[in-house]
Amino acid sequence: MRDPILSARHLTREYAPGQGCLDIELDVWPGEVLGIVGESGSGKSTLLRLLSGQERPDTGSNRFFTSTDEWVELTEASESHLRYLGRTEFGIIHQNPRDGLRLRISAGGNIGERLMGVGERNYGDIRARAAQWMQEVEIDPARIDDKPLYFSGGMQQRLQIARNLVTNPRLIFMDEPTGGLDVSVQARLLDTLKRLVQELGIAVIIVTHDMGVARLLADRLLVMKNGRVIESGLTDQVLDDPHASYTQQLVASILQVN
Amino acid sequence: MRRITVTEVSKTFTLHNQGGTKLPVLDRMSFHVDAGECVVLYGPSGCGKSTFLKMLFGNYLADQGSIEIHSEEGVVDLVRAHPHEVLTLRQQTLGFVSQFLRVIPRISTWDLVCDPLKRQGIDPTEIDERVAHMLKRLNLPESLWHLAPATFSGGEQQRVNIARSLILDYPIVLLDEPTASLDAANREVVAGLIADAGERGAALVGIFHDDTLRSHVADRLIHLEAVA
Numbered sequence: 001m002r003d004p005i006l007s008a009r010h011l012t013r014e015y016a017p018g019q020g021c022l023d024i025e026l027d028v029w030p031g032e033v034l035g036i037v038g039e040s041g042s043g044k045s046t047l048l049r050l051l052s053g054q055e056r057p058d059t060g061s062n063r064f065f066t067s068t069d070e071w072v073e074l075t076e077a078s079e080s081h082l083r084y085l086g087r088t089e090f091g092i093i094h095q096n097p098r099d100g101l102r103l104r105i106s107a108g109g110n111i112g113e114r115l116m117g118v119g120e121r122n123y124g125d126i127r128a129r130a131a132q133w134m135q136e137v138e139i140d141p142a143r144i145d146d147k148p149l150y151f152s153g154g155m156q157q158r159l160q161i162a163r164n165l166v167t168n169p170r171l172i173f174m175d176e177p178t179g180g181l182d183v184s185v186q187a188r189l190l191d192t193l194k195r196l197v198q199e200l201g202i203a204v205i206i207v208t209h210d211m212g213v214a215r216l217l218a219d220r221l222l223v224m225k226n227g228r229v230i231e232s233g234l235t236d237q238v239l240d241d242p243h244a245s246y247t248q249q250l251v252a253s254i255l256q257v258n
Numbered sequence: 259m260r261r262i263t264v265t266e267v268s269k270t271f272t273l274h275n276q277g278g279t280k281l282p283v284l285d286r287m288s289f290h291v292d293a294g295e296c297v298v299l300y301g302p303s304g305c306g307k308s309t310f311l312k313m314l315f316g317n318y319l320a321d322q323g324s325i326e327i328h329s330e331e332g333v334v335d336l337v338r339a340h341p342h343e344v345l346t347l348r349q350q351t352l353g354f355v356s357q358f359l360r361v362i363p364r365i366s367t368w369d370l371v372c373d374p375l376k377r378q379g380i381d382p383t384e385i386d387e388r389v390a391h392m393l394k395r396l397n398l399p400e401s402l403w404h405l406a407p408a409t410f411s412g413g414e415q416q417r418v419n420i421a422r423s424l425i426l427d428y429p430i431v432l433l434d435e436p437t438a439s440l441d442a443a444n445r446e447v448v449a450g451l452i453a454d455a456g457e458r459g460a461a462l463v464g465i466f467h468d469d470t471l472r473s474h475v476a477d478r479l480i481h482l483e484a485v486a
Contacts (some may be wrong), residue, residue, distance in 0.1 A: 029342065191364055220341050234316060234341040241318040246273030252275060 003065060005030050005171055005203050011050055011060035014227070015172040021047045024060070030170070031201040035218030035235060037208060037250070045175055051205060052092055053082045055170070067170060087117040091164030091172040091202075095179040097156035101148050101163065107134065108144035110163050117252040118167050129231045133162040137167040137192055154185035158192065165196065174206040178213060190216055211254045215239060223247045260328050261430050261461035262291040262314065267323035267337075269309060275367075282485045283309050285322070289480055291363040293429070296452070296475050301482035307465045310482070313433050315354045316344035327351060329429060349377055353428030355436040359407060359419040367393070368403045371421045378426065384481060392421045398449055412439040424451055431455050433464035437471060449474055 003043040006029035009061055011024040021043045036044045049055040051062060053246050054072045062074045066089060074082065086092070101110050111130035112120075120126050131141040137158040148156050157177065164172060178186040194217055201219065209216055214221055214235060220239045223231040223246065231244040242248045265288050271281040283306040291297050299307040307399040314325060316336050325336040328437040329351040334343050348354075368389060375385045393403060402410065407418045416439045424431065433452070435446045445468065452475050456462060466472040 032342075187364065205339060233319075234344055236317055237319060237341075237344075240312070242320070243272075248274050 002030060004028055005065050006051065006063070006230075007065075007203075008051060008062045010058060011057050011062055013046060013048075013050055013055065013057045018226050019043070020227050021050060021057070024229060025052075026222065026229070026232075028171070028203050028204050028205060030167050032219045033197060033204040033206060033217050035206050035208060035214040035221045036209065036224060037214050037221060038224035038252075039209060043225040046227075047224070048173055048175055048205065048207045052090060053077065055086070056090070064171070087114065088167060089170050091133075091167075091169040093157075093160055093164055093172060093174040093177050095176040097148070097153070097160045100160040101156060103149040104147055106145045107139065107148055107151070108157055110148060110159060111166050114167050116165055129166060130162075133221075134159075134168050136165075136196070137162045138188075154181050154189060157181065157189055161193070161196070165200070168200075169202065171203045171205070174204060175211075176208055177206065178208075178210070183210065186213075193217065211239060222251070259293040259459075260290060261293050262324040262463070263324075264289050264314075264327075265324045266315065267310075267320045269306070269313065269321055270317065273405060278350075279328060284313075284482075285485045287482075290431070291430075291461040291463055293459045294456055294459050296456050298472055298475045298476040298479050299463065299465050299482055300472075300479045302350055302484065305482040305484045307482055308434055311354075311432050311463065311465060315352055316347070317354075327430065349374075350459065351429050353423050353426065353431040355420055355423040355431070355433045357435045357438055358412075359415040364408075366404050366405050367398070367407050367418050367421075370407070370418060371425055374422065374426045384404075386424060389421075392425055395451070396421055397444060413441065413444065414438060417444060419447060420451070424455065427458060428481075430461045430463075433462065434467070435465050435467055437466070437468055445471060 005026040008024055008026050008207040012022050013023065014020040024047060036047060038044045046055070050057050057075055060075065063071045064074050064085070065071055072085070084249065108127055108130040111133055115126050115129060131144055134141045134144060139155055139158050148159050152158065178189055181189065192215065206217060218235045221232065221235045222229045223238065224246065225246045229244065231238060231247045238247065239251055242251050266286045267284055268286055269284040273279040273281065287310070289352050299310060301307060309318055313320050320337045322338060325468055327334050327336060329347065334347060336344065342350070343392055371389045371392065372385055375388065398414065401412065407415050410418065420436055428465060441450065449471055452462065467477070
């Protein structure tokens, strides 16, 4: 088996007793989608921020294997190194697209900015790739000069995805990417995400409280409760044969359509 | 050639949210399946046939014992395997025909059936030929090929399911009542597909409620009894 791309050990960040993340151990392999599920307050968003270097842990290690074949200890990396990795190797898709976009610069500018961050300078190339990525996420490229402030929530989320993927990251962090969207818009966005993840072979860590989203996208699942991982395994195994009491409760609460 | 070796496998469901009720389903079960052999699990409903089949696919976990899957890459014990090993087995070695199609909304029949071939990196022209051939053989009208199966009848959905699960020549095929919602003509077609799989050397493990089909395909029956 290949080596993991991200490897966390004993990762802990405790805000108050039992709140935050406690002694987390996980590995993420290239090309896989790892789902993190659990109720609000279970620590899953904290874990995502720790893993992506947006927040420092109290203790523990979190190592990332770069495209230049080096292990970087993210918990000790400098802010500037983390920002560099954020531009080149990571993508972060926020639940609220307003946190991941600049609403007052054009759609093309939002995508182009990431490319300029990795050293692209040719205006024509940047604009062409922005248009191509808008098409890839099913936004009409004719809107390239429009500001995302005037886009619908679903379109903003698509633009955020395009902005993240344009620099070919190897690992994407997603926090409830379909959270604030209508069900029909969610469905289309999930289709797009699934297709892109498969085509590009990128690794994804996705936090969600929606078991349907987890089943559709994730290869493996971690179930969190009170800051700890209480169950993990293949997605269909965890959802169809849950062992922990809490996981059984979580699965039993899914509304069965069909 | 050995394909599956099951040794002393037990399984008990613990229902934590229903007073911790324990439901023992399998107790120290052992058997093996060779290439080209069709083994049928047989017994009253509730005896754990379906549970057992799901354990052979890594969908349910065994509490103890071992389930060894023999493939070209070696032997993997599903009870102790890492999830990635199970995923690799499912892509290359283990085919599963479930009772119902787990409808993936909005994805067309054609794309559903193509998917396992695409993952193997098979040439697109060959994919088109194989998918068209399979859908025709299962009598799915061409008008349905590019529609999502969510609105299809039970029998049509089941045939999409069978097409998707048998489009690759898996060395091991698990069948959970594949013909439950099919008419006589299509049951014949499925019996033919099963026979073909056996002839090319696949090891088959199945549950069949239809007596005629069962006696037609089974080389061996394994009787399961409810564990009290």
